[in-house]
Amino acid sequence: MEFSSKLLENAVNEMSQLPGIGKRTALRLVLHLLRQPKEQSFLLAGALQKVREEINFCKSCHNISDQELCEICTNPLRKKELICVVEDIRDVMAIESTGSFRGLYHVLGGKISPMDGIGPQDLNIESLVAKAKSGKIEELIFAMSPTMEGDTTNFYIFKQLQDFNIATSTIARGIAAGNELEYADExxxxxxxxxxxxxxxSLKL
Amino acid sequence: MEFSSKLLENAVNEMSQLPGIGKRTALRLVLHLLRQPKEQSFLLAGALQKVREEINFCKSCHNISDQELCEICTNPLRKKELICVVEDIRDVMAIESTGSFRGLYHVLGGKISPMDGIGPQDLNIESLVAKAKSGKIEELIFAMSPTMEGDTTNFYIFKQLQDFNIATSTIARGIAAGNELEYADExxxxxxxxxxxxxxxSLKL
Structure with a gap:
């Protein structure tokens, strides 16, 4: 792709570093910004700069937070002895939106995946084990995606926690609401x- | 969607203003940036800010350019009396990449589309007519997409230029290379x- 402007080329190149955004899409997005009032580009640029510069992770659960401890961890109404282990912050948002969990979270920041070179030391597992050692956890719910990597991660953590007296569970697997039975895998x-x-x-939610 | 951080929410909101990018995709992109080194976000933010702030349009052909006149318009090897009329800068890039056009361009910046409220006055048509009046144009090639709006735009410009002695042509419509004949529309x-x-x-290109 040959550009008539270095500035444009630069913006397209940076934009196409994002996952799932190729050169053509990046060009479409940048040209869109050029057609909009200047403020829109400035707000976007400012927000991206600011979020990367000032973002914090909760010291306790590793969720994204503007303070040292996130709003969930500091909420006195939540059960501190019940911890839900999730892969990333999007899972926290998904579970929060159901309104059916009143404990705390622990965000691992990924899952064990030898194929991608991600081992246990790359995840927030140590701090989870430390929490368990402190004796304040009664139950741990594994809420990883039901994939090979998710199962591996669950099992690794389960092994680490065996010596402590903690009840563990995983979220239920079953037929999703609205799905046809005949298309479910075995x-x-x-x-x-x-x-x-x-x-x-089953009548209650 | 409920966010645990105002900074994150802000970045996601700004990102999802881009066409074809919803809230979920925006969140995925911003979380990706947060996992990357800070420099990547800063480079992206800087490039977007700079391109919007400093971008220029060529005074003659309205192509995006870093100078007052773009590299094509100032190239002494190109035929100044042959003008190719295109909808936007992406079409310039597409035609340039074929290497088979050695004249200049005129970028309209859109096409006449009453459905979207875009009339002739919103496009760079006046400056094209002025060029035609100056008597320096010998041939005009319409290279708009072969859609209803493209045809309308071509015809509108054709009418405006009738009084001047200018040859006009449109790019050929036909079966694209590699396409099956039986699937072509009539x-x-x-x-x-x-x-x-x-x-x-047909043997030459």
Whole structure:
């Protein structure tokens, strides 16, 4: 791609560093910004600069936060002895939006994935074990995605915590609401039968 | 979507103003930047700010340029009496990459589209007519996309230029290289037969 302007080329190159954004899309986005009032580009540039410069991670749960401790960790109404282990902040947002969890989180920042060169030392596992050692955790819920990497991560942490007296659970696997039974894979369908729930309990949410 | 950080929320909101980028994609992009070295975000923010602040449009052809006149307009090897009319700078880049056009361009900056509220006065048509009046143009090639709006724009400009002694042409419509004949629409296939080319001429590019 040949550009008639160095400034444009530079902006397109930087934009196309983002995941899933190729050169053509980057060019479309930058040209869009050029057609908009200057303020829009300045606000975007300013917000990106500021978020990278000033972002904090909660000292306790590693969630993104503007303070040292995030709003969830400092909320006195939440059960501090119940911890939900998630992969990243998007999972925190997803679970929070259900409104059905009132404990705290622990954000690992990824999952163990030898293929991508990510080992246990790259994740926030040490601080989780330290929390467990302190004896303040009663139950740990593994809420990783049900993939090979998620299962590996769960199992690794489970092994680390075996010596402490902590109840562990994983979120239920089963048929998603609205899905057709016939299209479910056999592992999911099999688990959903093994882990069946008393009908009366299934009526509550 | 509820965010645990105002800075993050702000960045995601600004990012999702871009066309085709929703809140979820914006969040994914911003989280990606947060995992990268700080420099990447700063370079992106700086490039976006700078391109919007300092970008120039060529005084003659309205192409994006870092100088008053773009490199194409100032190139002494290009035929100044042959003008190719295009919708936007991406079309200039596309035609330039073929290497088969040695004249100048005129970038309209859009196409006449009553549905989107874009009329002739919103495009760089006046300056094209002024160029035509000056008597320096011999031939004008319409290279708009073959859509309803493109055809309308071509016809509007054609009408404006009728009084001047200028040859006009449009880029050929026909079957694209590598396409199967049976899947071509009838208008394109029909035109490709009417506008057939002597076989010997078709061997050259």
């Amino acid at each position: 592992i999911t369908l099999g688990r959903s039968i093994i882990d069946r729930v008393p009908f009366e309990a | 208008i394109t296939l029909g035109r490709s037969i009417i506008d057939r080319v002597p076989f010997e001429a």
